[in-house]
């Protein structure tokens with residue numbers, strides 16, 4: 079039955095979502111960042127696009143040549159993401 083396969087697929091997706099969420103939580107609880115990166119966490123997270131302080135962290139950008147990664151923030155006011163660091 080097709081519905082059976084669909085159920086299976088949805089099950090797998092739900093499991094993956096839960097896994098991904100767990101990974102993210104673990105990453106937050108056990109930061110593997112270098113000392114240098116930890117010191118960067120005191121940087122201002124104001125939105126550079128509109129200047130709003132209503133931003134939330136939404137992961138990190140791609141690693142640069144020196145291995146550091148920029149903080150990606152999502153602005154609640156203008157809805158745009160920016161890389162800070």
Ligand SMILES: [Zn+2]
Pocket residue numbers: 125126127128129130153154155156157158
């Ligand atoms: Zn903004």
